[in-house]
Amino acid sequence: MISSPAAPCAFGTHRVLEPAGALPQSAWRLDNTPVARANELLCAVDVLNIDSASFAQIAAQWNGDADAIAAHIRETVATRGKQHNAITGSGGMFVGRIAAIGEARADRASLAVGERIASLVSLTLTPLHLEEILAVDVATQRVRVRGSAVIFATGSFAKLPDDIDLDVALSVLDVAGAPAQVRRLTAPGQTVCVIGADGKSGVLACAQAKTRVGPAGRVVGIVPRADTPGARFVADAGYVDHLIVADARDTLAVLDAITAALPALADLVVNCVNVGGTELASILCARDEGIVYFFSMATSFTAAALGAEGVGKDVTMIVGNGYAKGHAEVALQTLRERPPLLAYFTARYGARP
């Protein structure tokens, strides 16, 4: 039912070269041959949007040198047939145009060769073939390339909107899960704490949270510095009621700051940082029986599990799911409905001359 000799596997196992029997995400190496098999979509890729935790790790390894980062990515893709960071375990997404549509795809009638799309599945499971790396933009964590990628039958992707700048849409779709999940998990009057409120997913999370909790609720943003564009923006736009400057790895400093700022702990804590060691601060900011939502790919499962147990904290900890029904539309709509947010994303992530 999953696969048959006539149709390649819906999950893409027919592209796994090693180890045998693995799924593409856990595979070491994928077959990145640039053709569309029966249920596949082949895309001409021009941009890779590297996951924030992964890019930070690679950039740190090469002291932010763009050429060295490019060589690192070239080597990873040549070796593994995908952009899969072995240290962080994370990937990113791509943008490109549909180049070929497998003849057995259910969505065949709604697609056209040449349409501009963005992948909404991780690069860690996406067969990728690079002809050339044109430029690495360290500021936006964006890599311009010429190459090809494959989307499987179960892989999700979004057609890019006409009304939003391409680069802006791409940067938002990369973290589309965050605003969609925050929207689901919040209710009027609640207190929401966003750790890493100044990053891309953090800003979107604050914007959705503030709308949802309403005037009776509170949104608290925790940022490492007050003078970054993201920190200034969430404060100026009114997406946070309190901005706390603290290193999220300094658990006790965070707890002291949040208990000083708030009469009670948060109903929902959203972790959007891209560094490790922030699990316990996240847990301690949540009220008893509250929710801690880990969107950060730098989260350690055991640090979270044992951290909560170690301090006897009865909270529900959720693994950030990059996919939620309709998440691409929610993310884009979050921008459309908030002109200042759209302006901020355009200034920060939009195409530059």
Place this chain on the structure above:
Amino acid sequence: MISSPAAPCAFGTHRVLEPAGALPQSAWRLDNTPVARANELLCAVDVLNIDSASFAQIAAQWNGDADAIAAHIRETVATRGKQHNAITGSGGMFVGRIAAIGEARADRASLAVGERIASLVSLTLTPLHLEEILAVDVATQRVRVRGSAVIFATGSFAKLPDDIDLDVALSVLDVAGAPAQVRRLTAPGQTVCVIGADGKSGVLACAQAKTRVGPAGRVVGIVPRADTPGARFVADAGYVDHLIVADARDTLAVLDAITAALPALADLVVNCVNVGGTELASILCARDEGIVYFFSMATSFTAAALGAEGVGKDVTMIVGNGYAKGHAEVALQTLRERPPLLAYFTARYGARP
């Protein structure tokens, strides 16, 4: 508010030797001096119950040799002042007797020196001093020792019951979160899938699940082999309606088996295995908008997050929290209310002549 010069930190940071500013769980090395500071409980330890993932890793490294495992544990505790497995990131728990009660403890009046207790916080954050390792029981993952351990103000522990054999109570309390969380997350008529149904937490999860879902619900157990004591027991006791034999790392085999056995996917999937690489199988066994509860310490955060996104699966993935209000009592009660389960645990984990 967290600490003052007069009272040591409620989280135990006063015991952290390195790195400075860390909390005990994330610290490399703790001060394991066997004294009770003002808000601490000092215990004479006689048993370490090593976490299943950790014990499996250590045992594999030393080919199951008890002496080598003992030397490994001795070395870890001597180096770090705690039993913290650097590879799995996990610890376990201890059992012992109260040896000294800090004069500033709020629970001072309800405690007595000599009372038998079990720690309900991880050994990864518990200052531990070993005088001697007496025996390593590879079958029960239990290590008999002479030593001392410290419980902090926020650390939880359970007084051991009089009506249940000590070793049995200990083995149950070690995984007390599992039955408590399953009890919360299930409702009559639901379908629950327990992956690793033959292990300690898996058996307890099945027992609670079957009671909660009732005759109209279904419990499916997935086990690597049908002939283990645990697999035979859950089937014979009627705690599972279907027993599926599959390697949980073989994602497609698990999915094929569960779709063959059930008319619909599970409302709740509970992952209780002690090996890595089972995240995607867990995700695929859950229905759309279902819950996947990862109790296994071998869970990879990124494999779960990217796995769900990669197959476009809208599920809520929860990080197993070893603590839940009243979990020790729920776990012991799970045994008391089920004589066959108590008999099974007694035969398998109870004291032997």
